[in-house]
Amino acid sequence: METTLFYILAAVTVIATILAITEKHPVHAIVNLVTSFFALAAIFFLLAAPLIAMFEIIIYAGAVMVLFLFVVMILDLGHPERAARPGLFHWLPAVLLIEVILFSLIVLVSVRVGPPAAAPMITVQDFALTLFRQYGVAIEIVSMQLLFAVVGALYLGRRRKA
Amino acid sequence: MIVPLTHVLLLAAVLFCLGLGCVLAWRTNVIMLLIGIEIMLNAAMLAFVGGSCHWGRADGQVFALLIIAMTSAEVSLALAMVVYLHRRRKTVNVDDFHQLREP
Numbered sequence: 001m002e003t004t005l006f007y008i009l010a011a012v013t014v015i016a017t018i019l020a021i022t023e024k025h026p027v028h029a030i031v032n033l034v035t036s037f038f039a040l041a042a043i044f045f046l047l048a049a050p051l052i053a054m055f056e057i058i059i060y061a062g063a064v065m066v067l068f069l070f071v072v073m074i075l076d077l078g079h080p081e082r083a084a085r086p087g088l089f090h091w092l093p094a095v096l097l098i099e100v101i102l103f104s105l106i107v108l109v110s111v112r113v114g115p116p117a118a119a120p121m122i123t124v125q126d127f128a129l130t131l132f133r134q135y136g137v138a139i140e141i142v143s144m145q146l147l148f149a150v151v152g153a154l155y156l157g158r159r160r161k162a
Numbered sequence: 163m164i165v166p167l168t169h170v171l172l173l174a175a176v177l178f179c180l181g182l183g184c185v186l187a188w189r190t191n192v193i194m195l196l197i198g199i200e201i202m203l204n205a206a207m208l209a210f211v212g213g214s215c216h217w218g219r220a221d222g223q224v225f226a227l228l229i230i231a232m233t234s235a236e237v238s239l240a241l242a243m244v245v246y247l248h249r250r251r252k253t254v255n256v257d258d259f260h261q262l263r264e265p
Contacts, residue, residue: 002164010173017177017201021184026193033197040204043173044226046164047215052207052226059230064200064237071241072193075248094186098179105175109168122220130220131227138224142231149235153242 006046012039026072030065037061048122163216170212177205192244192254196237203233 016036023029037060044053072078131139181201188194207226214222244254251258 006165014176017180044211047211049211049223052223055230091187094183098183101179120218126220127223131224135224145235149239153238156242156246
């Protein structure tokens with residue numbers, strides 16, 4: 001049951017992402033991407049990471065994508081006829097590199113991954129203990145980074161006197 | 163673990179390829195470029211969470227959380243820069259941003 005659900009969600013994620021990156025209208029692309037992120041959040045839930053799934057929905061689909069939507073609307077970019085679409089020539093290097101990566105994927109599939117350790121389910125408690133005991137310094141650094149990002153965004157966004 | 167780790171890694175790799183293709187193909191549009199970076203970071207998160215589930219350690223989830231925090235910082239700065247550049251040049255085409263000084 002859960003295995004089937006995983007494959008369905010994986011298909012939804014990939015199809016929504018393909019639709020997002022080939023869409024010429026930025027707003028449609030962002031909405032497709034939100035669909036993809038919701039499916040990915042469900043996959044995280046299936047992979048025993050409910051907290052990460054919630055953060056994915058709240059921060060990615062909720063905050064980051066809405067920020068993108070705001071910028072597209074503020075700058076009035078929703079005119080696909082005015083934007084430069086990538087032509088066939090632009091897709092060529094992308095397709096070439098993707099072929100290389102897909103070849104390495106085939107190699108990856110042929111290599112056996114070790115059997116899963118008799119792994120206990122990761123509870124939110126385990127997550128919190130690891131986060132605040134082992135990675136306390138990382139939390140501090142990330143909070144500093146977010147502060148710097150806020151200061152930088154305020155600096156870039158202020159209106160200068162003409 | 164409901165599915166083999168290989169399948170999770172395959173999904174992550176396909177998503178990463180799509181993000182990379184988005185970045186390489188939409189070289190001229192800053193917004194689509196940033197969206198491609200988002201897709202790639204999501205694929206990395208998926209790989210971390212899959213590994214975390216496979217080995218039963220919470221470290222992968224911690225790194226997924228750190229990636230989320232890093233992404234939100236990066237996106238806020240990058241979009242502030244897009245707004246700033248658009249105010250100066252009235253465009254989001256990367257090819258027009260080839261000068262540091264005022265036009």
